[in-house]
Amino acid sequence: MKHTLLISIAVLLGLCACSSIDCPVENVVRTLYVMKKPTLAADTLKDTLDIVSRRVDGTMVTLRGSLIQKDTIQVAIGYVNPEDTLFFNFRNGSYRATDTVWIKKDNRPHFESVDCAVAYFHTVTAVRCTNHAIDSIRLNNPSVTYDPRTENFYLYLKARN
Numbered sequence: 001m002k003h004t005l006l007i008s009i010a011v012l013l014g015l016c017a018c019s020s021i022d023c024p025v026e027n028v029v030r031t032l033y034v035m036k037k038p039t040l041a042a043d044t045l046k047d048t049l050d051i052v053s054r055r056v057d058g059t060m061v062t063l064r065g066s067l068i069q070k071d072t073i074q075v076a077i078g079y080v081n082p083e084d085t086l087f088f089n090f091r092n093g094s095y096r097a098t099d100t101v102w103i104k105k106d107n108r109p110h111f112e113s114v115d116c117a118v119a120y121f122h123t124v125t126a127v128r129c130t131n132h133a134i135d136s137i138r139l140n141n142p143s144v145t146y147d148p149r150t151e152n153f154y155l156y157l158k159a160r161n
Contacts, residue, residue, distance in 0.1 A: 023116035030074040031103075031124075031144055031152040037071070038135075038159035050089040051075055072151075077144055079107050079120035090133040095160065097133035102126075105144070121145050124152065133158055 051063045051073070063075060078084045086101045104126040110119045122144040129137045135156040144152060 023112055028076055029079070029119060029121060029144055029146060030076050030148060032148065032150060033073045033075065033153045033155045034140070034151050035071050035073065036154055036156045038157060047090050047092045049073070050091075052087040052089065053078070053084060074148060077103070077105070077122055079122075082107070088129075088134065099130045099132050099134040101129040101134075101137060110145075119146070127153065131158070 053061050053063075053075070061076075063073070075086065082104060084103045084105070086103070088099045088101060090097045090099075103124060105122040105124045107120050107122055110121045112119075124139055124142040124144060127137055127139050135158045137156070138154040140151050140154055142152075143150065
């Protein structure tokens with residue numbers, strides 16, 4: 001009886017000693033682009049945008065999206081290279097334009113717990129782009145984490161006639 005009581009107490013203490021780690025369910029780190037569309041060109045609102053990025057293994061990843069009634073786009077950010085290269089492919093009927101966006105960043109591992117997968121947070125140090133359909137790009141918040149509401153970039157599109 002005494003032996004059973006001791007085992008029960010040991011099991012209870014063992015269960016109490018275990019901690020419950022809440023690892024993030026969605027641990028993909030993404031940047032948020034806010035699209036600033038010109039008011040002069042109504043057809044700009046009918047654009048379709050494909051964003052293509054190159055993975056470390058050389059494969060290309062495409063995010064397809066429509067800019068109709070949309071003013072934000074989330075794009076995953078790489079964690080291996082110090083600079084990401086993205087291709088923004090705009091199309092609207094016969095209109096086609098491709099801009100390249102380069103994002104320089106510092107990558108740092110982020111540990112929640114040894115029980116959780118490692119994520120990488122980033123600090124964007126510079127951004128630049130070509131100017132075919134994009135007028136300019138501005139860095140709003142350089143910190144890239146799990147927070148999907150942080151507006152990292154303002155992307156200003158050119159007006160078309």
